[in-house]
Amino acid sequence: MRLADALMLLVCLAACQVVLGQEMILFADDHYKALGEPLIAAAPVGPVLQAGQDDLVRIAIDNRGRLDGLISTGVFGQAGEAALERQEEVKAIDALNLVASLKSIPEVEVLTPEVNLSQLSSGEAATIQFAVRPSPSARGSYDLPLEVRYERQIDVKVSAGLVYPLLLPGRSTQTITLEVMPLGKSMRAERVRSSLRPGANGSLDLVIRNLLPSTVRNCSATLASGGPFLVGQSRATLGDLRPGQVALASFQIQTDRGVAPVEYQMACTIDYDGGSAALTFPVTVGSSGSLPANLGWLAVPAVALAAIALLVRRRRSRPAFGGRYR
Template identity: 25%
Template sequence: MASIRAQAIILIILTSLLVVPALAGIKYLDGSPDLTAYIAGTNEYTAGSDIQIAVVIENNGMSLDKQVASNIIDRDDPPTTAKFVTVTMTAGDAPLVIESDPQMIGDLASQTRKTVTIHAKVNQDAPADTYALPLNISYTRFDSVDQFDTDSFRYYYVQDNITVTVPLVIKPEVIPEVISVTSGHLVAGADGYLNLTIKNTGSLDGSKATVKITRNDNSPVTPVDSSVFVGDFPAGSTRSCQYKVTVADTAQNKSYPVDVAVVYQNKEGDVVTSRTETVGVNVGNKVDFVILSPPAQMSPGSKKTIQVEYKNIGNSTIKSAQARISAVDPFTSTSDVAYLGDLAPGQSAVASFQISVASDATIKEYGLDSEIRYRDALDTTYISDPMKVSIDVKDLTGFAGIISHPVYLSILIAVIIGIIYTALHFIKKKR
């Protein structure tokens, strides 16, 4: 009985060996790599943008016929495997620049895929359209094998190249281009108006558009009114916008940046913000003045009308300027305000002030504070930084000292009157 059972087990084992050969090898009778490519995610981009194109390389190669036998040794590489795959993208007719070098992605077996990222820059003026980007894929594949004996083989590989295309879409959009910038009398430390003319150089007709300006980093030019609604903004059309801005008093006589963008509604009804264009705004020096006149000469106890010449050394015209002097001890003034009128850049005007000096004033040079009140081009009133009006108080000698001193002048007048009276009396008596 045991013998019969053992014989049955041996028979089953032998039968199974006939159905599935032990350690059988596979020989592929056909097949080769079949590579395709497509862009993962969105393939829509805007003009002027830096983009990263995620391209998926897929191997769909299949072997339909194969041979399985115990005397076959497995090949190192199936004929469907693409080895040492290198991917190179070119721009073709698309308005962009490919910035990535050829990229190696290694081996790609059948029914597998790998993703490669291509960096590119879309031209600023790229027309909206769908473009085909050529993608060259070079690889090595198994070709044939020579068997010299049971355990000695020589494999042969060949180099292949294919070119496929992937579609890339440049979306229509509103592209703002500032074609003129005027800032009038925009100067440091003051408010002013900025006038822009903007053209839509894109291919999309924007609707419900608003042109916005924003401060650029640490620029001293800051918008007070930052948005102007322009409504429909068709491709190729222009719009004029005016903005009120303020300029920091630290600004110098040069051009400063301001950022411009358009917020609009596209055809799908989505609210979109355009790319930002940076433009330069000319700013003049802060309105400032200098005193050109030399120090006024006075003596203790004297009274005098002094002349002070002021010059506008800023970059803009001021209107209705008034000069004021602050008289402090030992000075007094009966007229401390003088009208100068309008002053263009580089123009000067003279103000007259009546000043008295106390009789006990110390002999030295004094500086009296003076300032100018004026209006700018926007009719906004400003007051200048204080300036010093120099008055040199000293004792005057000779005739000048006599006539400048009230007591001495009174005595002199009395003496002159006495002389005249004596002379008249003498003449009358002689007659």
């Protein structure tokens, strides 16, 4: 390599370091240098807890790291080793030997010290869980720090067909919001119907039954926002409920675009004259291409209409009596 070319390469690498804020470490005979690193994101899957009850908190973590470039250093060598190095360099965006720790706060004690994952490649997701113990007096939303330590490949050397990665430590700090609700048996979530999809506005219908032996007056339902859900109008008026009577509470919900299509736990507070109750219930987020739950009933009529249309078409194409097909 000429001196001018070498100087130009160093200038390009230095510019990339300034733009991307990454360490530029090169072995002497490197053929390629990958630009990119892991990007860890986390969100609670079941953020609703009952006060005074031990429970498990599930957290979905995913690696959103992306490869910003693969630079050729201009060093010439064996074609096989260069190809292998190119293949290994793109692993710079993978997270290795992950250790996740959720920190306790006075209102919520974390019983699981750490959770380990061997690898989280770019584009992959995993679910980890921690045992927690909310205090009996805990009420409302609480933010718990989540720290994820990992190793990442900063460079790789290939020699005689063997791969020698150079690893450096990395760390990601997230905030996990959990909702703690008081125990209550005066109300029950009788039925849940939702049409939630990633990155879209959806609806949630909740049928609530009064379990008390007396009429409760001025009832209202307040749906808690948390995790990947943002509730538009969080309060629904239910009125008076006689013993055993049910009422419908409807809500509009915006779901985060990056949320995984799995089952989540949500919480709702029922307030009435002289008391309140906390309800938790599961909701399922469908995939972005799935039919919303509240439109699923259209599938059967659509099939029936298609069958009728096909039958009518065949009858119209049938020749009159005494005719023949050509």
